[in-house]
Amino acid sequence: MQTELETAMLNVELGDELTYNVKPLLHEIRHALAKLLNDEGPTVIDLRSLPLAPGEEEKLLNTLGHGEVHASLNALGPTEVVETGYPGVWVVLHYNTDREVIGKFIEVCDIPDLLRSQQDDIREGLEQLQSGLA
Amino acid sequence: MSKDETLGEALRRQGVTRRGFLKFCAATASMMALPPSMVPVIAAALESARRPSVIWLSFQECTGCTESLTRSHSPTVEGLIFDSISLDYHHTLQAASGSAAEAARETAMEENHGKYILVVDGSIPTDNPGYSTIAGISNRDMLEEAAKGAAAIVSVGTCAAFGGIPAAKPNPTGAVSVSDLVHDKPIINVPGCPPIPVVITGVLAHYLTFGTIPELDDLKRPKAYYGKSIHDRCYRRPFYDKGLFAETFDDEGARKGWCLYKLGCKGPTTYNACATVKWNEGTSFPIESGHPCLGCSEPGFWDGGSFYSAISTPTEDIPKAAVYAVGAGAAAGVALGAMNRAKKQKSVDAHEKVTIDDLDKEK
Numbered sequence: 001m002q003t004e005l006e007t008a009m010l011n012v013e014l015g016d017e018l019t020y021n022v023k024p025l026l027h028e029i030r031h032a033l034a035k036l037l038n039d040e041g042p043t044v045i046d047l048r049s050l051p052l053a054p055g056e057e058e059k060l061l062n063t064l065g066h067g068e069v070h071a072s073l074n075a076l077g078p079t080e081v082v083e084t085g086y087p088g089v090w091v092v093l094h095y096n097t098d099r100e101v102i103g104k105f106i107e108v109c110d111i112p113d114l115l116r117s118q119q120d121d122i123r124e125g126l127e128q129l130q131s132g133l134a
Numbered sequence: 135m136s137k138d139e140t141l142g143e144a145l146r147r148q149g150v151t152r153r154g155f156l157k158f159c160a161a162t163a164s165m166m167a168l169p170p171s172m173v174p175v176i177a178a179a180l181e182s183a184r185r186p187s188v189i190w191l192s193f194q195e196c197t198g199c200t201e202s203l204t205r206s207h208s209p210t211v212e213g214l215i216f217d218s219i220s221l222d223y224h225h226t227l228q229a230a231s232g233s234a235a236e237a238a239r240e241t242a243m244e245e246n247h248g249k250y251i252l253v254v255d256g257s258i259p260t261d262n263p264g265y266s267t268i269a270g271i272s273n274r275d276m277l278e279e280a281a282k283g284a285a286a287i288v289s290v291g292t293c294a295a296f297g298g299i300p301a302a303k304p305n306p307t308g309a310v311s312v313s314d315l316v317h318d319k320p321i322i323n324v325p326g327c328p329p330i331p332v333v334i335t336g337v338l339a340h341y342l343t344f345g346t347i348p349e350l351d352d353l354k355r356p357k358a359y360y361g362k363s364i365h366d367r368c369y370r371r372p373f374y375d376k377g378l379f380a381e382t383f384d385d386e387g388a389r390k391g392w393c394l395y396k397l398g399c400k401g402p403t404t405y406n407a408c409a410t411v412k413w414n415e416g417t418s419f420p421i422e423s424g425h426p427c428l429g430c431s432e433p434g435f436w437d438g439g440s441f442y443s444a445i446s447t448p449t450e451d452i453p454k455a456a457v458y459a460v461g462a463g464a465a466a467g468v469a470l471g472a473m474n475r476a477k478k479q480k481s482v483d484a485h486e487k488v489t490i491d492d493l494d495k496e497k
Contacts, residue, residue, distance in 0.1 A: 044170030051409055053369035075154035094157055100415045103161040118152040
């Protein structure tokens with residue numbers, strides 16, 4: 001049976017594409033999702049390491065769509081973490097403080113590491129709370 | 135900032151949180167063209183890395199390489215990396231001047247002997263030393279003295295890497311590259327006119343992270359950035375394979391964004407990261423703006439004939455040759471690339487010296 005992602009890939013118009021990298025990328029994401037389901041670990045794809053023609057990145061992101069989660073955090077400038085229409089497929093966009101993009105990743109995982117509270121920060125927070133109550 | 139401080143401590147003192155540090159490491163991995171799976175390794179290494187002393191010497195150059203780096207939009211990861219080194223001498227950027235500046239260089243060289251990174255931009259005149267001196271010291275003497283105590287040398291820009299424009303015919307100053315004069319130190323060439331800023335900082339980040347120099351090609355360029363040709367990673371490559379070319383800058387092909395090969399694009403013989411890293415925070419690169427690649431990161435790019443002459447004319451009619459290219463894929467591209475290299479050398483050899491008389495005739 002065709003998965004939803006496979007159906008979406010069939011609907012990607014390839015006629016006016018230049019590098020033809022959108023469809024292979026979608027297949028890479030499909031394989032990464034299957035790996036994730038089989039407990040074989042997460043996958044991260046660096047979008048800035050691939051030759052994409054003007055408009056192809058938008059096409060890829062439009063195909064993935066938006067899901068239920070849209071988080072933004074502020075660490076060294078803003079970062080947006082968006083779950084796509086395919087649960088487990090996240091788009092992570094890092095900006096600097098001038099709102100210029102400094103990193104674009106597709107992460108296939110339960111939750112991107114950046115959203116988790118960091119162990120050292122939790123420890124420091126606990127110490128602060130304890131000393132505040134003492 | 136103390137010299138004994140680690141990079142992790144320095145970043146935290148600047149108010150960078152652990153999430154910020156993770157983000158910094160992800161962007162650094164991307165900058166170093168390393169797979170994202172390397173992020174935890176980079177984080178661990180950068181956390182404890184010591185700030186290296188960097189001495190930056192500028193010789194026969196136009197300051198474009200420094201501009202490329204310092205005009206990259208701050209504050210960025212490049213900016214943070216740049217802030218994380220101890221830049222002990224850079225005569226354009228430092229506040230000190232005259233003998234105080236030279237004293238800073240000498241102190242840094244003495245204190246960090248055998249450990250500092252020497253960055254050089256500009257070529258070195260070997261003819262009359264008076265063509266380029268700093269504080270009365272010839273460029274060659276300054277380079278040779280500074281190279282002695284360097285852990286590694288980074289030749290930034292095509293001038294320092296290959297001689298560049300100062301070494302173009304007729305090379306009036308006898309300009310040579312750093313590697314023509316220094317033979318006993320690891321040299322990393324970061325050519326480009328100017329180089330992409332993240333490539334400059336990427337090399338520094340690699341040294342900070344791993345304490346070693348990155349893997350280099352036969353021209354001493356880091357493979358991570360110069361391992362593939364512009365042509366191989368160009369989004370217009372499929373048009374080349376189909377035999378669709380712009381013939382002039384305003385024809386139908388140009389409007390449709392076809393391959394610029396016939397307009398003199400040097401992409402097939404040029405190795406650089408422009409097609410993926412791009413310029414101006416990833417906005418575009420020359421070919422994306424409709425202009426052929428000039429081949430500025432290759433040796434002798436200024437002497438390769440016109441920027442607007444095609445580097446080779448395949449013996450076959452192009453559309454026909456392209457059919458084979460589609461069929462045979464990369465192998466055909468490699469063969470054409472080899473043909474192009476031979477042709478390029480031929481055009482370099484055939485290039486005649488321009489004399490004052492010639493210039494007068496053009497008036």
